[in-house]
Amino acid sequence: MRRLPTRPLAVLAAIGVLALAGCGTQPAGAPADPGGVPGADRTIRAQQVMRLTQVHEQTGMTLLEGPVLDEHGRLLVVDVTAPAGEPKVLRVNVRKKTSEQLHTDDRGTYTSAQFSPYDGRIYLTDFSHGDIVSLAPDGGDPRTFFSGEVDGAPMNPDDLAFDREGNLYVSDSRGMADGAAHGRVVRIDRTGKDATVLADGLAAPNGISFDADYRGLWFSELTQNRISYLRLDADGAVSSRHTAVRVDGGVAQTDSIAVDADGNLYQGLHGRPAMAVYSENGERLATVEVPARAADGLESATNVAITPGGTRAYMTVSGPDGGYLYTFDALARGVRQSNGG
Structure with missing residues (x-):
């Protein structure tokens, strides 16, 4: 099986877009701890649920992202590098370990998915074209x-x-x-008519999530391996900004972020099939890892969805062996901030 490109520009050449989110790789035998607070030694072993995708011949890779559970407990996942005609959004029955195509098209490079609390539709980010696309819950009625x-x-x-x-x-x-x-954090009002830059001068911002109380936003910067915090006022404007956590990832880079009911941050890593977990005060709490016997063929753990009201977590993991779902028990129950994005 062809190995994944090892640098962002190689990925771009493979899929013909300007850039793609988080495309580093990690050799086998890397250090076990991706960084953070000294003395944190808890390891959570994730267990494989199923393989969802294989490396696409046309793009030379597969990269799963944006897991989100719908109201029926089915998991939606995007495949960033899926070519036209192959599933770009998959719907997974995790109990039966089956999946089906929910959406495909000949254009989008989708890097995240989430349900809107306003209209209930699925929203997707199209990295290549700069669009936000929405779908009906059944995958139909695509709109820009x-x-x-x-x-x-x-x-x-x-x-x-x-x-x-x-x-x-x-x-x-x-x-x-x-x-x-040149990266930014952008606020778009729910009508899609008004877009405002909240922060700029950022180094490839990737993950973004509200904290547990919606007082502010956590966001990660892929090429600086750091997590920052934007405190927001009552009108949604930024009142302060600071670097909150520096992630010593080695060759791995900070990818997506999820937040559980206790305010803990689940920081995905691209370049290693692992996830770092921090408290809201920056304390390193745990590392989520796939079993060592599987890690050699996997090179990223981009994101996680935690069952709303429960602790069952589903992590998207990808590499030259394909795109997989892994599961583990989260440190606290899932909320909106840990279900999609």
């Missing part, structure tokens, strides 16, 4: 929710989060291909 420039510059939307009213907060990974700090 937002397209175009924001403050005179196009977006490369990677992940998204919703506030309680259904407004969108998007990590814009502009500059990922050349490493320039």
Whole structure:
């Protein structure tokens, strides 16, 4: 089986887009701890649920992202590098270990998925074209929710989060291909008519999630391996911003973020099939890992969905062996902030 490209630009050549979210790789035998607070030694072993995808001949890779559970407990997952005609959004019955195509098209490079609390539709970020696309819950009725420039510059939307009213907060990974700090955090109102830059000068922002109380946003920067915090005021404007956690990932990079009911951060890693878990105060709590016997053929654990009201977590893991779902017990119950994005 062909191995995945090892650098972002190699991935771009494979799929013909300007940039793609989190495309590093990790050799076997890397250190066990991806970084954070000294002395944290708890390891959570994730267990394989099923293989969802194989490496696509046309693009040379598969990369699963954006897991989100619907109201029936079915898991939706996007395949970032799926070519036209192959499933770009899959719906998975985790109990029966079966999957089906929910959506495909000849255009989108989808890097995240989440249900809107405002209209109940599925929202997808199209990294290549700068669009936000929405689908009906059954995968039909595709619509372009937002397209175009924001403050005179196009977006490369990677992940998204919703506030309680259904407004969108998007990590814009502009500059990922050349490493320039042109990234932004963008707020789009729930009508899709008004877009505002909340933070700029960022190094390929990737993961984004509200904290447990919707007081602020956590976001990760892929090429700086750090997690920052934006505190928001009552009107949704930024009142402060600071670097909160520095992730010592080695060759692995910070990918998507999820937050559980206790405020713990689940930081996905691209470049190693593992996830780092931090408290809201920056304490390293745990490392989620796949079994060593499987890790050699897997190179990323991008994101996680935790069952709302429960602790069963589903992690998207990918590499030259294919795209997989793994499961583990989260440290606290799932909420909206740990279900999609």
